[in-house]
Amino acid sequence: MFDKFWSGRCFLAGYFVMLTLMLEAATIAPVHCAAEPITGGERFTIASKILGEDRTIMVSVPVSYAHGTQRYPVLYLTDAQWQFDQMRSSAGFLARNGMIPEVIVVGVANRDRTHDLYATRADFKSGGRVISFPTSGNADQFLDFVEKELIPWAEGKYRTAPLRILAGHSAGGNFAFHAMRAKPGLFQAIVAASPWMAWDDFRELNQLVPFLVGTGLKTRVLFVSSADEGAEMQKGIDALTAALRLRKDPGLRWDVASYPGETHDSTVVKSYFDGLRVLFREWNYPRDPQTNLLVGSLENVQAHYARFGEHLGYTQLPPEYVVNELGYQFLHAREAGRALEVFRYNTQMYPLSANVWDSLADALELDGKIDEAAASCRKAIALAEQHGDSNLESLRKHAARLAASTAEQK
Structure with a gap:
């Protein structure tokens, strides 16, 4: 019954009803301590001057972090209040099995998702109904926080390599694309799971398409996904795919994955796992196909x-x-x-x-x-x-x- 509810035309109404409920339930009490242990990591509070409020940050470092002096790529994740455990588990599993390098995961919790993750103020309108999001449209300020406070904090506290990855789902996927366009070069890789590009009559998408085929793109790896999510979601995915196909850039690795049978919410599990594999596709060192031994010196x-x-x-x-x-x-x-x-x-x-x-x-x-x-x-x-x-x-x-x-x- 759940899959039927989210399929076809029912997706849009169901998605935004669920989104409203999630936003109401997503108030996170600030943690007023230097560090609090959580499963697989630690939780911190950053007193943001840019946002004028405290923000909850969750961090997971690799198992080997304490045993060496090497530096690690950093994966920045929105909606950490829901997706931190999923991302750190996927990254840890892939690293333990030698499929990707170990990474530091830095997740930021979003109390008001439409406020933080969409760049424009808008309400959702469908079938004569209007769902109001009066606080939406503050993504540029949130991006300033990420660039000027969160990243310097993480890079000052941990041994980080200059490889930054930004991952987000739904509104977080829209934000990832906005960050890629508004701050070229801030992130070298983007993982956008079921990005909701229809927000505000596709305004972000309409700016993103010419950017993708232009000369300003600095991102080196881009992964996008979708499921059975209705016509408006597919319109955004199709436009992104067409723009990427027009781009003649051998230095850009990109992939658009489709997950038939999945829902808007369930795509995040496969998307983060597959996105990491695409990002680090050339990680594995070659082996002799006959002996399975490492080749060379x-x-x-x-x-x-x-x-x-x-x-x-x-x-x-x-x-x-x-x-x-x-x-x-x-x-x-x-x-x-x-x-x-x-x-x-x-x-x-x-x-x-x-x-x-x-x-x-x-x-x-x-x-x-x-x-x-x-x-x-x-x-x-x-x-x-x-x-x-x-x-x-x-x-x-x-x-x-x-x-x-x-x-x-x-």
């Missing part, structure tokens, strides 16, 4: 991730797990010299990781350098104790084995 790995980062305008280091796997390939092939080169590089890039020091100890042991291996293993144990590493007992067993080997040699 350390220099090849470095070059691959350098090219990946260059397309998006930032420096991307090879991930620890890829370098570690390459090192063990050389180790298993009894190429101790090449393994040592790879593992030493990993300790330079990720000096706070217990795992990289333990891997280096394995290579040193194979090369007959037992004392150096023992020292590397002790380094791994110290880091594991510091960070509560679950592999601590295994590391201690490794150290004991090396100590026994040293005793035998004496």
Whole structure:
């Protein structure tokens, strides 16, 4: 019954009735503390001078954040009061499975969505009915807050790479496009899930289409989605698709996804997951199709991730797990010299990781350098104790084995 309610012509009326209820229920009490733990992250309050009010911010950092010095892309998310858990879960799952790099997720809660996320004051009119949104149309001020307060706060507090992604759903998708047009270059990638472009008689869309085919676009990756959402939603998606097809820009990667059978609300789950995959499509390092082994050398790995980062305008280091796997390939092939080169590089890039020091100890042991291996293993144990590493007992067993080997040699 729910799907039928949201399908076809019923979508528009149902959507705005639901939107009205959501807006009434979306008042969020400010959190007056420096940081409050929440599931998968922390919640903060920013006292915004631009907005003249407190704003609730939710942040999730990668698991590896405490174990290194590397910097991470940042994904900024609107409607965090509803979608923060979904986004951090999707990003975490994809990163754990080696499909995208780890990212920091920074979500901002929107108390009054039409106020924050639409750039013009408008009411919704359909079939003789008028749904009033008297506070709508403040997106430019909200965008100023994002640019001048939220982003500097995040980049001052966390180790961020200069790759910013903006993701939003429905009104948030409209806002993402507005930000892309009003502040070119502020975000290098956009994920717009079921963007509601029909607001105010398609005013944002009418400005966006010529912008997309012009020369001002700085965005490098653009992902848009829709479901079975009615004629007005499809009109916006079709216009965006046509404009993107007219654009002859090999530096722009874009995709428009359709999810038949989904609703306006359910698209967000698939859209954020697929949007991240499109954004980081070239992330995975190539493997031999016959053996599934990584191909090439350390220099090849470095070059691959350098090219990946260059397309998006930032420096991307090879991930620890890829370098570690390459090192063990050389180790298993009894190429101790090449393994040592790879593992030493990993300790330079990720000096706070217990795992990289333990891997280096394995290579040193194979090369007959037992004392150096023992020292590397002790380094791994110290880091594991510091960070509560679950592999601590295994590391201690490794150290004991090396100590026994040293005793035998004496």
